[in-house]
Amino acid sequence: MEHKRAMLCWITRKSNKNPVDQQLEEQMRKTIQYYFEVLKRVVAVVKFLSERGLAFRGHEEKWGSPNNRNFMGAIELIAEFDPFLHEHLKKCKNEKVNATYLPKHVYEELIEIMGKHVQDEIVNQINKLDTTYDSIIVDA
Template sequence: MASFSPSDGHVYCFVCKLFSKTRSQFTHGGYCDWKNAAARLVEHETSKNHLNATTHFAVRSKEKGCVDQELVQQAESEAIYWQEILKRLISVIVFISERGLAFRGEKQVFGSPRNGNYLGILELIAEYDDFLDKHIKNNGSCGSGNTNYLSSTICEEIVQLIKKKFLMKLSLESSSKNTIPYR
């Protein structure tokens, strides 16, 4: 598993650099004798040290997973978190829109009896939904510049996206009704 370093123009063995207990050109300093590179790489890859390092790497990968596995899991977990928040927000927005209700009240603050239907319904759901409750408590009053998807700006953007999707659906339905089937 050779890796080329553009900064110094040398080849290193990735696995040996991480797991080999011996020093060689492929672990320290790098290899750059290009005339003999093919033969030396084959010689290195069949050496006992390289095979031991490769085995150690394979065992560690199987036991612990990839080096970035924890980061991948964290990113997936965060994506699921935001999807769950958006599901709840979209449900509230659709509910309010279908009934033709006003979204905002006099105050745009959680906890205020005059915060409007959008924030009020989110507060009501949060009384029974621990996930949403925790999100509102942690992010509901953090101000601009922080991602929370609870602001009136995001609400308006979601309304516009739903409207666009609804109008597209209407357009497709009306165009399919106006076509004459081929016989």
């Protein structure tokens, strides 16, 4: 019953938008778009490094360090020419940002998601073939 009341309240507020609701909705839309843009750049770097089998991390993982490896180095290189990413990195250094999408656990999860997608695509392609396989050998 409480769930129905909350849903009815939400529907009523949605149809009777006041200026505060409109501002919050616009702010939420801008925030979603902002982080989508960050994520697009991070995914591009993860995809680039993964396709080439390059290492992501190095001995030191600090922004601006000459000892950074490929992931941080690529993000910093793109930021030199991409004003949006440059500003995001500056925010990450100077402020508390809710989601940077730059720590290792994020790109490790992206690698896992991409790997699962590749695996599913391989299985789908094999299943489309009319031949029967007893085994498949893959060299990694």
